[in-house]
Amino acid sequence: MKIAVCVKRVPDMDVRFRIGADNVSVDEAGLKFDINDFDAWAVEAALKLKDKDAGSEVTVISLGPDVVQETIRKALSMGADRGIQLKADKVPFDGLAVAKALSAELKAGGYDLILFGKMSPDSSNGVVGPMSAELLGLPCVTAISSLEIAAGKGTAKRELEGAQEIVEFPLPAVLTVDEGLNAARLPSLKGIMAAKKKPLEVKPAQLGEPQVTVRKLELPPERKAGRVVGEGAAAVPELVRLLQTEAKVL
């Protein structure tokens, strides 16, 4: 099976972000970057399929400047076979532009399965996977949390609000991966050594014209200070009243 996984390099979210001088990007000073977790799970899903069918080939694709090669190498060190960098100065917010560039590359690859993470935490838009599927005209299942592939067909589970969907699809197909599908393997020491020798192709990204552009970034307002409603059980009626009338959660 030929499998492609599209991955993105994202900043560690465990920080207080600062807005850059241009007002439309986050200040990258002091930020640490790594592969998007959802994408790492997508890589893991591909490698699990490869574990079962040694004839499989896993290609990792990432769009962005040269630093994304690190992200690709990480996936290669986990066990993917080859990498493609679609070179661009930056990754635009516009998911359609990204999807156009990726699908132009994916179209020629003859992949049986194309995997994405369901979203990246930085842009938090979650549209590149299904948009690419649509541009490629391929069946697509988004946000899967389980996956079985057998005899050219697949079954996946999707988590909905308070429900689950069981979905069947034919191959080739595009899938986006949610939390819970698997735990990504850590690169082994031998994997890191091997990754250095694996092929990594660099091509220009064919990004379309953006139709959505970030005009401004801001930090959200601080949470307003709370208040103590009262003391002891006597304060319960007032709390319930506030939950009903002010917070409207009861």
Added chain:
Amino acid sequence: MANVFAFVETRGTDVRKVGLEAVTAARMLADKSGGGEVHALLLGPPGIAAKAAQVGQYGADAVIVVEHAGLANYSPEVATATAADRIKSGGYRAAVFSTSAQGRDLAPRVAARLGVSVVTDVLSFEIEGDTIVVRHPMNIGKVIATIAITAKPAIIAMRPNVIAPAQNAKAGRVENAQPSIDPATARVKVIETRQGGGGKLDLAEAPVVIAGGRGLKAAENFKLVEDLASAFGNAAVGATRAVTDDGWRPHSDQIGQTGRLVSPELYIAVGISGAVQHLAGMRTSKTIVAVNKDKDAPIFKVADYGIVGDVFEVIPALTAAVREAKKHH
């Protein structure tokens, strides 16, 4: 003045709340543009047509009803084709979806089919001449972006709960239509929709989370927390790391930096002092209530409402009051 399209999310023959929110948002957009029409697409199995009137109540001038036996479950391909065809032929200024599991699946497909971009998780919107300007959270909500959409139609998916469904009765003319493709020919098939998760609500999904900490003193006292959760009916029970480390609750119940991250509508912290590690797991909750006997406990700094007092007194009283309130609901 421009017409706006809304996709009404359904499950089975029920209209989901986010569907009415999308209609409300579309109404607001149409009104802001100088009073265009809202056309809502209602897609589902036989019986869904009966919900058209409700959609009209929330501000749809026209309700396009697509009733088909093959639509008992969500069909991404039928929904994509039908919505895209309608948006294309209707010449809409904008199309509104929901940022739900279904909307996240559908909105980008429809947009790509139309050759336009999409912004999901939209918090608010404005019309500025030819541009629709929206606010969208980035970096897990730590940054808010203002985004200009120049695409036509502008496709947005609203974040749930940011716009309350508002009654604003319009004609709600019903227009019956056929799906653009036969559901039987769809390549991707949802073969089953399983309701719920077997009764026990998952922490990450529950609209209400009640969490207990060391202030409960002993494992058996978690019953207080469970009772309060059952009074709500839609609540899951969580715990702090101190409590799971002591084996009072399983590690899967742990909320915090190293445990589960939750963001419910209502979070009630019972006997939790509020170490920053715990706060990291729940501070994005919409409303936070804390009950703790130590008035200096850090949890009160993030709580919207606090009660200083003995959890063994306050929680049973709160449980009784919530039961009473739910009775009248």
Added chain:
Amino acid sequence: MPGSRAKLLPSAHQAPLPLERLILTERPDAEAVPMDVLFVGGGPAGLAGAIALARLVKADNEAGGDLGDVQIGVLEKAGALGEHSLSGAVVNPIAIRALFPELKDKDFPFRAPVGGERVYFLTESRAVRIPTPPTMQNHGYQIASLCEIVRWLGEKAEALGVNIFTGFPAASLFAEGQRVIGVRTAPSGLARTGDPGSGYAPPTDITAQVTVLAEGTRGALAQAYLEWQKVASDNPQIFALGVKEIWETLKPLDAVVHTLGWPVPKDCFGGSFMYPMSRNLVALGLVVGLDYKRTSDDVHEMLQRMKLHPLFRDLLESGEMVEWGAKTIPEGGYYALPKRRHGDGLMIVGDSAGFVEVASLKGIHYAMQSGMFAARAAFDALKKKDTSSASLKEYDAMVEGSFIAKDLYGRRNMRLAFQESNFYVAGLKAGLMTVTGGALLGGKITSHPDAAVARQVTPPQPFVPDGKLTFSKLDAVFKSGNATRDDIPSHLIVGPDITPEVAELYTHMCPAGVYERDGERLVVSPANCIDCKATDVIGPRWTPKEGGSGPKYRQM
């Protein structure tokens, strides 16, 4: 105070070094990864060494040498380079300039050159400016973040083809006779019981012709090697604990500031530093010798109290603490250096060897330079095809002939004076030593291991952090980025007879809240550990744990 006369001896409650786990005599796995030279630790010493060696090999090959492909590896326990690196830091750029002679100072990952300097003596409410002692003059040096230096060095090493293995702690040395032939890494994904859990990754064996221990302060393998080989030093190594915070401030700090005195007790060795990293970013910290005298002495808490002093409060109050970390510092100086820092197939560099000069609070340039010397010795050994102790001896000779030994010898008694006298007397002696180049009191002052210094059992001083200017240990650990999973098996070996008083000592000794006295018992939260190693010095033994666990420092 009644009962305040009670004393306890930390060493009486310490478990021995688990030598059987740290030195393996079994054969490495047949599938072991073969390296030629392996640096254990991706800090300034290991990375500078790897870079220097890669360049020597490259130059030799270009000149038609016969070494061919030399595999150089760097093992790092942190998930990414720099995440476990912490220093002040004001850096003497001598070593980095020597390593990159083709680059200019502006090319190095420094924040800013040292501008003004001020030293204060503090009382609880006052700050008296005192002349900057010669040992603390930093003109011409650079303010930097060690995390940033390490990440930068990592990129340079990677570009030279060095194999950098992050997330792989070395857990044991392989011994073959007296020779070190490689290491075994720590497994990951163990359940709390110690059995393989989900995501289990077994240990990997790596063989090497030369293993260079660059583990940093209180290295487990370096300690094990020295104990196994019975390598002595004139004095035992002693340590200080530094607790550091990075603050975003509204006002800029205009100078490098050091303080002495309050809140460090008079009979303890310690002081604070505060450095401007950029216009609104300030690094500050407090360093206190682990030979402090009372069970209730608590370095993290001292730092918190210190920030209430107007000297700090005025600057920090409207700001925000963005990062927190802690690390021990080997302070024993010249007489605590192991008599031999090399052996068959092995060298010990940087903080692992004790190359820190305490009067000037500096070690980064010694670490880098010692790594570079080790690289030279390894290269010559590979050329000679002789990696025996006799061949690697060249490394020790280079250190002895360099500024490393000269600087440490010059200040050889400075710190030791403080173990035997109170602060003022010791300060006077130290001052005289500086003036006389170490010659006054030039004989060797004998010192004791920190754990052999008796502690008076004293009740803790209640301190309630406000969460804005002052922080609890749990809040602090959160700011270290520590995201170690909660069900990690304990990597800490708790010794015998842990009385409530010993539990009290551990509670205050550990800056990260790993230990908590809960009534009569000691509660251990190993996931809180940020690998400062204070515990290994006077409390439960620290052993290598799962790769990628511990802190995730960004700008420390």
